[in-house]
Amino acid sequence: MDRVQIVHENFLTKVGGATLPAGRAPxxxxxxAQAVSIYRSGCLSRSLDRISxxxxxxxxxxxxxxxxxxxxxxxxxxxxRPCDMAFLHYRDVAFQIERANQVPGxxxxxxxxxxxxCSSEDPISGGRHKVLGSKALNIxxxxxxxxxxxxxxxxxxxxxxxxxxxxxxxxxxxxDAIVMCSFGDASANHSxxxxxxxxxxxxxxxxxxxxxxFVCEDxxxxxxxxxxxxxxxxxxxxxxxxxxxxxxxxxxxDTYRVTLEAAEFVRTRRKPAFLHVRTVRFYGHAGxxxxxxxxAREELEAEEANDPLLHAVRLMDEAxxxxxxxxxxxxxxxxERVERIAAxxxxxxxxxxxxxxxxxxxxPHRACQRVNGPSADTRAEAFGGDLKAMASPQIMSRLxxxxxxxxxxxxxxxxLMGEDVGRKGGVYGVTQKLSARFGRTRVxxxxxxxxxxxxxxxxxxxxxxxxxxxxxxxxxxxxxxxQLRGEAATLPFFSKGQFTNPMVLRIAGLGYQKGxxxxxxxxxxxxxxxxxxxxxxxxxxxxxxxxxxxxxCVRLAREEQRLVVFLEPIALYPMRDLHEPGDGGWLHLYxxxxxxxxxxxxxxxxxxxxxxLLTFGNGTYLSRQAQKRLGGEGIAARxxxxxxxxxxxxxxxxxxxxxxxxxLIVDETRRTGGVAEALMALLTERTNLPHARLxxxxxxxxxxxxxxxxxxxxxxxxxxxxxxVRGDAQ
Numbered sequence: 001m002d003r004v005q006i007v008h009e010n011f012l013t014k015v016g017g018a019t020l021p022a023g024r025a026p027x028x029x030x031x032x033a034q035a036v037s038i039y040r041s042g043c044l045s046r047s048l049d050r051i052s053x054x055x056x057x058x059x060x061x062x063x064x065x066x067x068x069x070x071x072x073x074x075x076x077x078x079x080x081r082p083c084d085m086a087f088l089h090y091r092d093v094a095f096q097i098e099r100a101n102q103v104p105g106x107x108x109x110x111x112x113x114x115x116x117x118c119s120s121e122d123p124i125s126g127g128r129h130k131v132l133g134s135k136a137l138n139i140x141x142x143x144x145x146x147x148x149x150x151x152x153x154x155x156x157x158x159x160x161x162x163x164x165x166x167x168x169x170x171x172x173x174x175x176d177a178i179v180m181c182s183f184g185d186a187s188a189n190h191s192x193x194x195x196x197x198x199x200x201x202x203x204x205x206x207x208x209x210x211x212x213x214f215v216c217e218d219x220x221x222x223x224x225x226x227x228x229x230x231x232x233x234x235x236x237x238x239x240x241x242x243x244x245x246x247x248x249x250x251x252x253x254d255t256y257r258v259t260l261e262a263a264e265f266v267r268t269r270r271k272p273a274f275l276h277v278r279t280v281r282f283y284g285h286a287g288x289x290x291x292x293x294x295x296a297r298e299e300l301e302a303e304e305a306n307d308p309l310l311h312a313v314r315l316m317d318e319a320x321x322x323x324x325x326x327x328x329x330x331x332x333x334x335x336e337r338v339e340r341i342a343a344x345x346x347x348x349x350x351x352x353x354x355x356x357x358x359x360x361x362x363x364p365h366r367a368c369q370r371v372n373g374p375s376a377d378t379r380a381e382a383f384g385g386d387l388k389a390m391a392s393p394q395i396m397s398r399l400x401x402x403x404x405x406x407x408x409x410x411x412x413x414x415x416l417m418g419e420d421v422g423r424k425g426g427v428y429g430v431t432q433k434l435s436a437r438f439g440r441t442r443v444x445x446x447x448x449x450x451x452x453x454x455x456x457x458x459x460x461x462x463x464x465x466x467x468x469x470x471x472x473x474x475x476x477x478x479x480x481x482x483q484l485r486g487e488a489a490t491l492p493f494f495s496k497g498q499f500t501n502p503m504v505l506r507i508a509g510l511g512y513q514k515g516x517x518x519x520x521x522x523x524x525x526x527x528x529x530x531x532x533x534x535x536x537x538x539x540x541x542x543x544x545x546x547x548x549x550x551x552x553c554v555r556l557a558r559e560e561q562r563l564v565v566f567l568e569p570i571a572l573y574p575m576r577d578l579h580e581p582g583d584g585g586w587l588h589l590y591x592x593x594x595x596x597x598x599x600x601x602x603x604x605x606x607x608x609x610x611x612x613l614l615t616f617g618n619g620t621y622l623s624r625q626a627q628k629r630l631g632g633e634g635i636a637a638r639x640x641x642x643x644x645x646x647x648x649x650x651x652x653x654x655x656x657x658x659x660x661x662x663x664l665i666v667d668e669t670r671r672t673g674g675v676a677e678a679l680m681a682l683l684t685e686r687t688n689l690p691h692a693r694l695x696x697x698x699x700x701x702x703x704x705x706x707x708x709x710x711x712x713x714x715x716x717x718x719x720x721x722x723x724x725v726r727g728d729a730q
Contacts, residue, residue: 003283003291004050007068007304015328020314021305023250028257030075032321036330037101038078038252039312039322042071043331044109045094046309047338052116053287060346061116063130064287067093069280070217071308072249073182074098076277079259080213083174085156085462086139087149087181088132089217091281095182099137106136109338113345120351126360126496127351135498140462143494146187148486150196151451153181153212155459155467157200161209161270162441163463168413169369170464178266179459182215185232186222192451192482199452200272201241209270213262214242216274217249219281224294236274243269249277250308253315280306361534363492363500363561373593374409382409382437393587397430397573399543403550404431404468406593408438411466411558417444417456418470418506427472428508428573450480457503458488466558467503474509474567475523488563489532502557504550504564510539510668511701511711512571512618518703521570524696524711527673529565530646536599537646539567541620544588548597549643556599567645569617578621579628586621600649604656608636611725612660614653614679616642619666619712626717635725648678654686662724663691668711671695694720 014020030038049068055061067073070091077098080086088095093112100108114122115130124133124141133141142149157179164175173179187193197214204210218232237244243265247258255277262275280303284291291300309331316322322330351357380387382405390402408414416431422445425432435443446453450471457467471477488501511522529537538553540546546568556562578585597603603620606627613623620641627637640656642649657663663683667676676693683691694717697710 003300003304004053007282007307008050010304011307011309011331012328014310015313015324015331018324020324021307021310023311023314024254026253026315026319028253029260030253030256032319034078034256035252035316035319035321038074038098038256039309039316039327040330040334041074041094041098041101042309042312043334044097044338045071045074047334048093048109048112048116049283050335051113051338051342055116055342055346056287062118063116065090065285066283067091068282069219069303069308070094070249071312072252072255072277072279073217075252075255076215076259076275077102079256080180080263081177082138083177084138085173085177085179087153087179088139088142089182089184090132090142091184091217092132092182096132096134096137096139099139100134103136109341110345113338113342114348117345117348118350119345119348120356121348124496124498125494128357129494131494133495135495140491140499141494143490147183147190147193147196148482150181150183150193150214151199151455151483152458152462152487153179154196154200154203154210154452155456156462157210157212157272157459158203158208158456159460159463159465160211162415162460162465165441166412168464168466170366170413173463176267178211178213178263180213180215182217184222185216185218185220185227186225188216188232188235195449195451196455197239197242199447199449199455201239202447204241204271210272211266211270212272213266214272214274215277217277217279219279221281223285223289232276236276239274241272243271243273244276245273246276247278249279250306250311251315252312253319280308360492360495360497363502364497365560368559371410379406379409390590393584393589394543395574395576395587396540396543396546397428399547399588399590400430400550400568401432401434402590403547404434405437407551407554408434408442411554413464413466414468414554415442415444415460415465416468416470417446418453419446419448419472421445421470426470428570430568430573431470450476451483454480454483454488454505457505458483458501461501461503462499466554469503469505471505471507473521473523474507474525475520477507478528481528484529484535484563485532489534492534492561500561501563502561504553504557504566506566506568508568508570510567510569510571510617511696512668512708514707519700522701522707524669524701525673526567526645526669526675530675530678534563535646536562536564536644537567538564538643539569539617539645540643541569541572541603541617541641542586542588544591545597545603545641545643548591548595551593552596552599555596567617571618572621575621578624597643600644600652602643602649602652602656603641605639605641606637608638609659610635610661611637611721612657612663613637613639613666613717613721614642614657614663615639615666616645616675617668619668622712622714623666623717625714626721629714629718630721633722635721637721645675648682650682650686653682657687657689660689663689664717664721664724665691665693666712666717667693667695669696670698672698690724692720692724
């Protein structure tokens with residue numbers, strides 16, 4: 001007999017024979033009606049666990065990470081409000097069920113079973129994954145979370161205080177709401193979780209509102225690795241700026257009482273708290289996991305004797321809320337009801353085609369208020385003396401700064417955040433003066449933690465803000481890339497577009513910095529960004545394009561709710577000259593604020609038919625230099641700046657190649673995994689043009705004189721072009 005059946009029969013036997021586990025008497029403000037509701041939610045959660053394994057055995061269901069032993073989370077839900085956004089641990093079925101009891105019009109058992117069956121009628125993910133989540137219940141969907149949802153919970157909590165002072169157009173959270181996020185004791189050790197705890201404490205320590213309730217469900221084990229006894233209490237009971245509460249998750253009265261206290265603390269003090277909930281885990285980690293392979297039978301039986309549903313029956317009996325025979329009847333009736341619903345749910349349609357699966361990779365458009373832009377006086381006050389400077393050509397970094405200023409004047413929901421973006425004005429001065437122009441609530445100097453920076457942005461987007469986080473250097477993104485891949489990009493996919501993460505992430509990157517930083521400040525790898533479904537990756541090559549593309553990126557995020565990364569070539573920030581010292585060939589006038597470069601539009605320089613140089617970023621700058629030299633040798637070339645690296649603007653590229661005889665791809669990213677691989681495939685599939693590629697080597701970048709040795713140069717482009725056009729390497 002498997003452990004699932006053993007736990008089930010133990011419950012029937014012990015409740016029927018009134019041999020319930022001993023424990024404390026019921027105490028606290030939990031009413032009889034609430035106690036019965038919480039118990040019903042626990043019974044439904046338990047029954048869903050059991051039926052999920054039956055469904056899997058028949059090939060009708062596909063998810064068996066259960067919540068048995070964590071039924072006490074229903075008491076946590078009962079103590080919170082439906083307006084409190086909840087980012088849930090994957091064992092929190094009982095929480096979602098109990099919250100559904102607080103919101104009229106829910107059919108939670110049916111919804112859950114559609115999800116178990118991967119039916120396309122599943123109201124949250126549409127059959128894409130078994131996730132907890134509901135728009136009506138204010139629960140953004142999560143998959144198998146290992147703390148990756150904690151940074152965005154911090155961001156969402158921060159946004160509540162900011163929205164009180166500066167309500168965004170699409171505000172989603174009440175001003176007196178709090179944010180709750182739950183996780184297991186094993187996940188509390190993850191670096192992502194530790195970063196989130198630290199960020200919440202760091203923020204609250206400075207007196208900034210942070211209405212966030214961390215809920216740690218401590219069942220003492222992570223798959224097969226045990227958490228040292230007392231570890232969670234020792235690690236969290238004395239942290240500065242983080243109030244600690246503890247309750248017995250086997251006791252619904254204690255859990256409800258303590259959660260009320262914790263929620264009241266967070267709601268009134270606007271400070272974070274840590275709720276430590278004792279739980280047990282039944283059946284092992286998931287359906288295929290056999291706990292008897294790493295736990296003694298006696299240990300398993302001792303855990304099973306502490307069944308929270310058995311404790312609930314005893315407590316309700318002692319409180320006069322529900323007699324054991326009635327509790328047993330509810331349990332059995334729930335079993336029968338779930339079996340009936342499951343039999344129908346498995347007949348409902350499932351996703352079949354790639355188009356159906358991918359239908360919500362791209363979030364839906366949303367209606368936004370029309371923005372006319374700032375008045376001339378408002379703009380003059382913000383820019384000051386910079387208005388006169390706009391009459392003269394400028395470097396890229398300054399034009400980006402002005403574009404950010406105009407965008408922030410036009411859209412009050414834009415918030416900048418990142419390390420050093422405020423007082424210092426950014427590592428390269430790109431955000432200088434913005435803090436003075438807009439204040440520290442809109443230009444936020446964050447702590448040094450990329451996961452927290454991105455989490456802040458993702459969470460704020462949940463509450464209607466348009467975040468523009470900055471990562472100082474592309475190499476630093478790799479510390480936090482899962483916040484884009486596993487959280488921001490997947491949210492519309494797993495919610496059928498009901499939840500979105502619109503943002504514009506600015507990253508200073510790519511190579512060619514002379515003698516500074518080496519690999520950590522010169523990173524030419526963008527593969528991690530280009531393979532994230534739904535993400536837009538933009539890369540300008542000059543200041544005017546940067547300003548116009550940035551405006552389009554904000555439009556994409558604001559109106560189309562897209563996740564956008566704006567990659568700014570560091571080496572081109574200060575670039576002034578193109579061919580000769582003092583020629584000012586790479587300075588540009590600031591485009592009128594109304595001008596944008598539409599998503600997917602490429603740039604074209606020259607009309608030469610002998611050769612098209614297909615490139616982007618620093619490659620555009622170098623190709624323009626090579627273009628002039630090649631012209632002097634009788635090779636007429638055009639330079640095509642693709643601008644949008646993901647998704648590639650394939651139709652625009654092919655159109656821009658019209659009339660060209662040959663194509664040389666100039667790619668400053670690496671040969672393996674670089675942009676050129678996709679461009680080579682495009683040219684092979686969509687054209688008959690002879691083509692070749694010039695890329696960076698598969699290497700990290702060196703500091704000092706060899707800063708450019710592994711990447712294409714203007715000389716390299718000229719040599720490769722001669723070979724392709726004339727068949728020689730001279």
